[in-house]
Amino acid sequence: ETGVTQTPRHLVMGMTNKKSLKCEQHLGHNAMYWYKQSAKKPLELMFVYSLEERVENNSVPSRFSPECPNSSHLFLHLHTLQPEDSALYLCASSQEGGGGNTIYFGEGSWLTVV
Amino acid sequence: GEDVEQSLFLSVREGDSSVINCTYTDSSSTYLYWYKQEPGAGLQLLTYIFSNMDMKQDQRLTVLLNKKDKHLSLRIADTQTGDSAIYFCAESTKGNTGKLIFGQGTTLQVKP
Numbered sequence: 057e058t059g060v061t062q063t064p065r066h067l068v069m070g071m072t073n074k075k076s077l078k079c080e081q082h083l084g085h086n087a088m089y090w091y092k093q094s095a096k097k098p099l100e101l102m103f104v105y106s107l108e109e110r111v112e113n114n115s116v117p118s119r120f121s122p123e124c125p126n127s128s129h130l131f132l133h134l135h136t137l138q139p140e141d142s143a144l145y146l147c148a149s150s151q152e153g154g155g156g157n158t159i160y161f162g163e164g165s166w167l168t169v170v
Numbered sequence: 171g172e173d174v175e176q177s178l179f180l181s182v183r184e185g186d187s188s189v190i191n192c193t194y195t196d197s198s199s200t201y202l203y204w205y206k207q208e209p210g211a212g213l214q215l216l217t218y219i220f221s222n223m224d225m226k227q228d229q230r231l232t233v234l235l236n237k238k239d240k241h242l243s244l245r246i247a248d249t250q251t252g253d254s255a256i257y258f259c260a261e262s263t264k265g266n267t268g269k270l271i272f273g274q275g276t277t278l279q280v281k282p
Contacts, residue, residue, distance in 0.1 A: 099272040146212055159270060161213040
């Protein structure tokens, strides 16, 4: 089981569509993250939210727009994506501060852009 | 920049021990992690080790850290077919514990 839930698990969208990925964490953590896992590439950090403030944007194109309305929820809004954006998008959460933490991942959302 | 390297593939027989190796470059790494990813699934945290430790054991898993050589290993005792998966090594630095730098992943194949 996982304390981080992602929906949808699979998404197919056209390049002109607008869709959103949703993540919810049930662990009481104060930080949430989006990672991207592409074929044959290491996992890449996309965005970091700490205490609902975006603290990191790793040069991600503006067609990816994150939103963190509260500490338990994180969204990734998708707009005019490219086929090369097809990947597994993983949400994660952690409890920042206190000298150390562990990061827990969701099951991921498989995105295919056609 | 920071880099984490792993071998891409390891094949073992059921019942044998598996050792998956990882090297990293960031000497300021504070936590090092091992994650497991089964087909079609997300990342499952297996274990982690703080940089001031040399070894950590958890049931069938043993993590060894050689900080001088920046080398991390994961040993799985009595490997089972259910251990077949991709294993990722990752590091983080103090103050950025959610910002993980991942290796490419090692695919472990367990043959019956």
